[in-house]
Amino acid sequence: MKQILIINGPNLNLLGKREPTIYGNRSFVEYLETLEAQFPDVQLRYFQSNHEGELIDKIHELGFDVDGIVINAGAYTHTSIAIADALSAVTAPAVEVHISNVHARESFRHHSYLSAKCKGVVVGLGLLGYEMAVRYLLRSEY
Numbered sequence: 001m002k003q004i005l006i007i008n009g010p011n012l013n014l015l016g017k018r019e020p021t022i023y024g025n026r027s028f029v030e031y032l033e034t035l036e037a038q039f040p041d042v043q044l045r046y047f048q049s050n051h052e053g054e055l056i057d058k059i060h061e062l063g064f065d066v067d068g069i070v071i072n073a074g075a076y077t078h079t080s081i082a083i084a085d086a087l088s089a090v091t092a093p094a095v096e097v098h099i100s101n102v103h104a105r106e107s108f109r110h111h112s113y114l115s116a117k118c119k120g121v122v123v124g125l126g127l128l129g130y131e132m133a134v135r136y137l138l139r140s141e142y
């Protein structure tokens with residue numbers, strides 16, 4: 001069975017509770033249930049942490065076994081060389097996702113340390129971005 005690791009970074013545990021105009025009104029757990037229903041033959045493994053080291057540890061733990069990584073590192077996107085290095089270190093291909101259109105927001109959100117380590121980046125499509133990333137990673141070839 002194909003396995004996809006979905007990683008959410010800091011504050012994304014607040015999805016559906018705060019800032020709905022930017023991030024929507026659904027919790028990620030609710031969304032994940034709909035995603036699992038769309039991919040019944042795929043094991044979607046979900047991890048969220050507010051701590052950079054825990055995100056890195058999870059990438060190390062599963063990044064050599066899963067078929068792909070979907071990562072929304074939250075604000076660490078714009079600061080973390082360490083997470084970028086972790087993505088480089090493992091064998092699973094990664095796709096970066098951002099719910100909001102970061103390019104239409106503050107300039108400090110316009111740079112990502114992770115994009116160069118990913119096969120692609122999905123930005124501004126809301127939670128649909130995660131589905132797009134999963135679909136891409138399930139393709140047979142890159």
Ligand SMILES: O=C(O)[C@]1(O)C[C@H](CCCOc2ccccc2)[C@@H](O)[C@H](O)C1
Nearest residue numbers: 011014015018019074075098099100109
């Ligand atoms: O648009 C995205 O997905 C972001 O990765 C979200 C990050 C922020 C995550 C905060 O998520 C919240 C969700 C609900 C309520 C409050 C924060 C932000 O720092 C990035 O620049 C873009």
